[in-house]
Amino acid sequence: MTGQRRWLRSASLANLLFLYAPIAVLVVFSFNASRLSARWQGFTLQWYQMLASDEALFAAVQNSLLVAVVSTMIATILGVSAAVGLERSHFPGQRLVDGALLLPLVIPEVMMGVALLLFFVMIQVPLSLVTVTIGHAAFNVPVVMVIVRARLRKLDPALEEAARDLGATAWQAFRRVTLPLLSPAIIGGVLMAFTVSLDDFIVTFFTAGPGSTTLPLKVYSMIKSGVSPEINALSAILVLVSMALIALSLVMQRVNGK
Amino acid sequence: MPALVWMGVFLFLPLLLVLVISFAARGTYGGVEWTFSLANYLNMADPLYLRIYARSLALAAATTVVCLLLGFPLAYYIARAPARWQAVWLMLIIIPFWTNFLVRTYAWMFILRSEGLFHTVLSSVGLVTSPIEILYSDTAVLIGLVYGYLPFMVLPLYAAIERLDRSVVEAAWDLYASGWSVFWRVVLPLTKPGVIAGCLLVFIPSVGAFITPDLLGGARSMMVGNLIQHEYLVVRDWPFGSAISFALMALVLVGIAVYFKVETKVAV
Numbered sequence: 001m002t003g004q005r006r007w008l009r010s011a012s013l014a015n016l017l018f019l020y021a022p023i024a025v026l027v028v029f030s031f032n033a034s035r036l037s038a039r040w041q042g043f044t045l046q047w048y049q050m051l052a053s054d055e056a057l058f059a060a061v062q063n064s065l066l067v068a069v070v071s072t073m074i075a076t077i078l079g080v081s082a083a084v085g086l087e088r089s090h091f092p093g094q095r096l097v098d099g100a101l102l103l104p105l106v107i108p109e110v111m112m113g114v115a116l117l118l119f120f121v122m123i124q125v126p127l128s129l130v131t132v133t134i135g136h137a138a139f140n141v142p143v144v145m146v147i148v149r150a151r152l153r154k155l156d157p158a159l160e161e162a163a164r165d166l167g168a169t170a171w172q173a174f175r176r177v178t179l180p181l182l183s184p185a186i187i188g189g190v191l192m193a194f195t196v197s198l199d200d201f202i203v204t205f206f207t208a209g210p211g212s213t214t215l216p217l218k219v220y221s222m223i224k225s226g227v228s229p230e231i232n233a234l235s236a237i238l239v240l241v242s243m244a245l246i247a248l249s250l251v252m253q254r255v256n257g258k
Numbered sequence: 259m260p261a262l263v264w265m266g267v268f269l270f271l272p273l274l275l276v277l278v279i280s281f282a283a284r285g286t287y288g289g290v291e292w293t294f295s296l297a298n299y300l301n302m303a304d305p306l307y308l309r310i311y312a313r314s315l316a317l318a319a320a321t322t323v324v325c326l327l328l329g330f331p332l333a334y335y336i337a338r339a340p341a342r343w344q345a346v347w348l349m350l351i352i353i354p355f356w357t358n359f360l361v362r363t364y365a366w367m368f369i370l371r372s373e374g375l376f377h378t379v380l381s382s383v384g385l386v387t388s389p390i391e392i393l394y395s396d397t398a399v400l401i402g403l404v405y406g407y408l409p410f411m412v413l414p415l416y417a418a419i420e421r422l423d424r425s426v427v428e429a430a431w432d433l434y435a436s437g438w439s440v441f442w443r444v445v446l447p448l449t450k451p452g453v454i455a456g457c458l459l460v461f462i463p464s465v466g467a468f469i470t471p472d473l474l475g476g477a478r479s480m481m482v483g484n485l486i487q488h489e490y491l492v493v494r495d496w497p498f499g500s501a502i503s504f505a506l507m508a509l510v511l512v513g514i515a516v517y518f519k520v521e522t523k524v525a526v
Contacts, residue, residue: 004437008338011331012347018328019354019408022365025375029368038368038378074264082261101265106514107273108466110483111503114490115272118500122275138268141261199358202468206490219360223473227368235361242356 023239030232047233057234060218063129067204067214068197071136075193078137079144080186084174086145087152102146104139112139113206120207127209135207136197143196144189151185152178184252191249195242273507280500290496298501307485307502314481317396317471318464321403325411325460326453328404333415333452334445337422348416355409363473366402367393370474394476402470410459418452419445451520458517462510482506 030048034041051057082101086094104112116135120127155178163173201216208217219238222231280298283291301307336347354362369375372389380386392398422445430444446453468483475481480488482502489499 008331008335011328012335015328015332015408016350018405019351022362022369022405023354023357026361026365026368029375036373038373038375039382078261078264082259085259085261097262100270101261104265104269106462106510107507108463108483108503108510110466110468110486111273111276111507112269114486114499114503115276116268117490118275118279118496119268119272134268138265141265145261195356201360216358216360219358219364223360223364223367227364227371227374231364232368235358235364238358238361242358243353246353246356 026232027236027239030229030236032229032232035229047229050230051233051237054230056213057215057218060213060215063212064198064215067129067133067136068194071133071140071197072190072193074133074137075140075144076186076190079141079189079193080148080182082141083145083148083152084178087149102142105142105146109139109202113203116203117206127207127212129208129212131207131209132204132212132214135203136200139200139203140193140196143193144186147189147192148182148185151182155181187252188249191245191252195245276500276503279497280504282497284495284497298498299505301498302501302505310480310485311482313396313479314465314467314483317399317403317481318461318467320400321407321464322411322457322461324400324404325408326457329408329411329415329456333412334419336412337416337419344420348413351409351412359406359469360473362406363402363469366398366405366474370398370401393474394479396475396479398474399467399471399479399481402474403464403467406467406470407460407463410463411456414452414455414459415449416452418449418455422448454517454520458513462513466506466510 029038029040031043031045032040033044033046086098086101112135116131116138117127120131125131159181160173160177163177164170168176199216201220204214204217205220208214213221219231219234222228222234279290281294281296283293283295283297285291332351336344336351339347367374370393371377372391372393374393376392377386377390380390426448427440427444430440435443465481466483467481468487471479471481471484472487475484483506486499486503486506489495489502493499
């Protein structure tokens with residue numbers, strides 16, 4: 001038994017190495033002085049300095065943040081209302097609606113990208129940050145909805161009924177009782193949707209027009225023009241930012257959990 | 259419900275449009291000529307494209323198998339660890355998943371390219387003398403896909419193994435079952451729903467992958483996702499691109515239907 005246990009532990013540690021080594025390597029080599037070689041040739045910060053003077057990069061970051069904020073707001077409002085609507089009411093064909101709203105989570109992203117591209121071209125809407133934002137909101141509605149609905153299912157309906165019995169209107173009961181109880185799930189959904197939007201490449205790739213380059217599109221075009229230490233430096237920053245977001249969401253969960 | 263309106267206009271209508279256009283024809287200058295024919299679906303059977311579907315299916319299947327082989331011992335170890343450590347391990351599995359997918363794929367370009375880290379390390383210890391070509395091959399795509407989707411395999415496996423009653427496994431040991439037969443005849447059958455869920459969660463995004471084959475595969479390792487993008491943005495044959503996307507979506511939906519069928523059967 002102990003031999004088996006030891007074997008499982010080594011296999012697990014090997015998996016962990018497989019998951020983390022490539023990211024660690026990227027970060028380490030973002031400080032490498034050599035432009036072309038993968039041999040260590042001394043420490044430098046020059047790739048970070050080059051990034052800092054790249055104005056197109058800052059424009060891309062701004063675009064990404066704008067799209068993420070607006071699409072997350074839309075997706076949150078729509079997703080929360082859909083979660084409440086589907087969980088608290090019963091109507092014919094509900095199962096079909098349930099399944100349909102989950103579709104963006106399962107269909108290939110490329111499919112979603114081309115469908116949106118086709119749609120915008122057909123109705124003659126020029127591709128821009130607006131079309132990108134619309135696309136992001138579409139795939140983020142189910143993300144928010146699933147998270148909020150899971151929490152809603154665990155809530156005791158008696159709480160809202162008690163509020164109604166004490167004379168609250170349906171809206172007051174929702175606003176003052178249900179919504180505060182849902183807030184951890186909503187915050188979770190917001191963080192998830194925001195991250196998914198910030199990271200999205202495929203749907204953005206198909207729905208972005210000239211001048212609406214987001215950060216992932218910029219990263220992609222940098223990668224396509226060849227491996228370079230600037231990309232390593234940018235990657236290191238992105239890794240750091242996502243770690244910070246995870247830490248934030250963990251802290252939020254702990255605060256809300258109490 | 260406002261969500262339904264939004265999704266109706268910006269998701270279901272576009273998807274319907276893809277379906278309709280898949281029966282139309284390509285216009286002379288790349289637009290759409292509104293005729294009705296099955297020509298696009300018949301064209302899909304061209305050996306040139308069949309090879310691409312076959313590669314997509316084979317790579318997705320290989321990714322699923324490798325993820326299962328890597329993920330099962332890991333999930334088993336986590337599920338049997340003390341509760342505090344379980345949370346830490348799960349967090350460690352999820353963290354890379356939150357890192358941008360392009361960045362994670364680029365990491366492998368950096369490692370696998372002909373003058374990359376892998377080659378530098380191997381040649382400095384004298385194992386190789388000439389550059390090795392791993393990047394821009396099916397092997398590179400496989401590595402990238404496994405790397406990208408391993409967490410999708412581990413999480414459902416963990417959930418299934420965690421629920422597995424320890425005493426059942428102990429009983430098998432007490433009855434002198436060998437390690438293999440404990441695994442094959444007790445552990446695996448009882449965790450089947452998790453195995454199936456994990457396999458689907460890995461297979462579905464792998465078969466429709468775009469970024470991984472685009473960056474790690476090069477021109478010779480095209481997958482369906484790249485073919486769709488190519489037809490839409492390069493050839494500008496939207497009707498044909500639509501037919502291929504629809505076939506891909508149908509495949510994925512059939513996979514999901516099979517999963518739900520199996521899941522309800524196991525539950526009963």
